[in-house]
Amino acid sequence: MDPVLVAHAAGDNCFEISGEFAPASIRDQMVRARLVVDRLIENGLLDNESLSLLVIGAGSTGLTAAIRAASLGVRTVVVSKDKPGFRLRRCLSRDVEPTLYDWPASHWPEARFPWAGETMPLTWEAMVASRIAIDWSNQLRAWRSKLGSLLDIRYSTTVKLAFSPSGSMRDDVEATFNSPTVTYATERFGAVVSCIGWGSESCEAISTPHAQSYRGFDFWDTDQFQGLNCGLSSQPNILISGGGDGALQDLIRILTRKSAAQAFALILDALRGHAGVLAAMTEEIREAEDIARRALSWNLHEKHDAMAFKRLEAAHIRAIAHLQGSAAWPSVDRAIKAMLIPSMPLIHLVHSKPYFAQCYPLNRFIGLLLIAVAAGEIRKPNTRVVRVVGKGHICEGKPRTCHGKAHDVSIRDAAGAITTTTYDVVILRHGLVGPKRFLPGKAVRVRQILPYCVQQ
Ligand SMILES: Cc1cc2nc3c(=O)[nH]c(=O)nc-3n(C[C@H](O)[C@H](O)[C@H](O)COP(=O)(O)OP(=O)(O)OC[C@H]3O[C@@H](n4cnc5c(N)ncnc54)[C@H](O)[C@@H]3O)c2cc1C
Known part of the structure; x- marks a missing residue:
């Protein structure tokens, strides 16, 4: 099986990118999200026809996964139990930097995601945290209007996944949604990616x-x-x-x-x-x-x-x-x-x-x-x-x-x-105090060094 998928697998068709990986910078989490989605598509777990993606969590990680999948033509549903907005939004006092923490690797001033030379779905540069969150919200708005029904974000919504009697996930995953304002049909997805963040400090x-x-x-x-x-x-x-x-x-x-x-x-x-x-x-x-x-x-x-x-x-x-x-x-x-x-x-x-x-x-x-x-x-x-x-x-x-x-x-x-x-x-x-796990099982390789290279 694909090594990226093995490292994040939390059960059949279920993948974990929540708060247990190290290193854990925002940019690392986004890179994991994009890598997992790309490999899910390459390995046929998602496609442009019937195998849709369900993303749990609408922070920077979940939305990176979702926008990436939708922009490659995969119908994607994102659920977040909270209202729209990024957690960085409430921090007006701390600067955040995308690549600084790669130091002393020689690529630290200019590291880019490898292989494609494309930008990530949500781009950012060194700035005060709240400003980055505002930029992401603007970028998200633009993506939503571009991707239309391919990217379906359901805020203030929770989801239940159906498990087979053996405790493992089915080949494709059945999800039931619960929202105070909208009635959603039960749906099946080709894969689920959990991006529910780091829990509380x-x-x-x-x-x-x-x-x-x-x-x-x-x-x-x-x-x-x-x-x-x-x-x-x-x-x-x-x-x-x-x-x-x-x-x-x-x-x-x-x-x-x-x-x-x-x-x-x-x-x-x-x-x-x-x-x-x-x-x-x-x-x-x-x-x-x-x-x-x-x-x-x-x-x-x-x-x-x-x-x-x-x-x-x-x-x-x-x-x-x-x-x-x-x-x-x-x-x-x-x-x-x-x-x-x-x-x-x-x-x-x-x-x-x-x-x-x-x-x-x-x-x-x-x-x-x-x-x-x-x-x-x-x-x-x-x-x-x-x-x-x-x-x-x-x-x-x-x-x-x-x-x-x-x-x-x-x-x-x-x-x-x-x-x-x-x-x-x-x-x-x-x-x-780690997030309450959403998916069963545990990602198998929680300490990883992600591959970076300088964009040509
Ligand atoms: C002490 C500390 C220092 C850090 N320092 C840095 C740093 O200097 N630089 C840096 O880049 N990173 C740093 N990080 C890491 C950074 O905070 C995280 O990597 C990043 O915020 C994670 O984003 P996320 O989208 O994965 O999670 P979050 O932003 O937490 O988003 C999670 C989303 O999931 C939703 N959700 C949660 N549970 C459910 C559920 N059951 N159902 C549906 N939705 C759900 C939430 O509503 C939220 O929308 C630090 C973290 C900590 C704790």
Whole structure:
């Protein structure tokens, strides 16, 4: 069977592109969507006659799959339990970048989807998240008028799939729709692709004695972390909890008041005239990332990851030491000090392992570089947040009402000792409470490196 279909198969004729794949950037998810659809058509599971496509989820992934299929002549139905709109729409504070996170692969500034040289159904460039969502909505409107009845999007609708008694899907899939306003007939589809996203984020901590929980900003909320004093009238004490992309991106945004892309551009600027140093540093990190990525592809998450992450982090720290020992360092050091916020707040990055978890190379590298240059002990490895209690107020689980208020945060170290410190800004980036699976079964290869090449 086609390797792309095998990697995403969640049952006969059912394919999964929801929140369990790594790497997981928006662009990666879109590429998976397009790849799966192309291979479904190539393998005869979809066609322009009777084998239609059902897509579950109308985010950027689901709509990429749907528009791609419909523009190739396959009748496509999309169902979304929510109203129209992309989740990025509500985020006015975070820049998003389509290809930056390919770094240090050499194609990162100009990577394109391979094989066809065509654009993706929903195009985008580096911008603030809400602006990207508006652009996608406009593009979607244009696609809908071009594709007509080939692209049938059913918002505020849920769907039930019929399973055969053995528990596997039938050769073609029967779907029954439920909408408060429209009555849809039961239909059969050649294939189903589930694109229901990443579920909810874990941004919450228990807050006793009130048994209420503290909730920090979601990744795609509009926050004030890039503002002066995180948008507060005086300098706050800041706690970030987590060792992955969410925590590192916010650390970078708070320490520099810039996005990772802007911070990286300034570092590259400082390396101008030091092409040899830049090439050696990039190569060192590229090799380490390549080794780690190969290991992680075959690891069992909890059992084998530690060694890969330990080595990877040591390699980044070595590359930073080499940079510090190079002729380029005075210029890079100056650039970093100029971008660091002028008066360093009390800022702690708490993470449960001795090393950072799975994250994009750029976040790991810039995070470690800033920590190496910034004054003060920022990083607290082997520690966990166990409780967040509002001081003089009761946390009601609403991030906006708690932002800037004092909180006593209890942190447990590796020996089990608990210390409590007061912070005004508390950011919890504890990963995802995965989406409730829609399809049965499990995609078989959740860690994948997608193929990219430079468009000619
Ligand atoms: C902490 C964090 C940091 C991230 N950082 C970045 C980053 O810096 N850059 C980047 O590119 N990506 C980043 N990502 C990844 C990015 O957020 C996701 O890849 C992307 O938003 C996924 O889009 P999607 O269309 O798959 O899902 P979503 O946008 O979540 O869309 C899912 C759709 O499915 C619908 N749906 C859900 N359940 C059902 C159901 N049962 N029936 C019908 N419809 C349903 C929803 O209504 C929604 O329309 C990050 C993610 C997290 C959590």
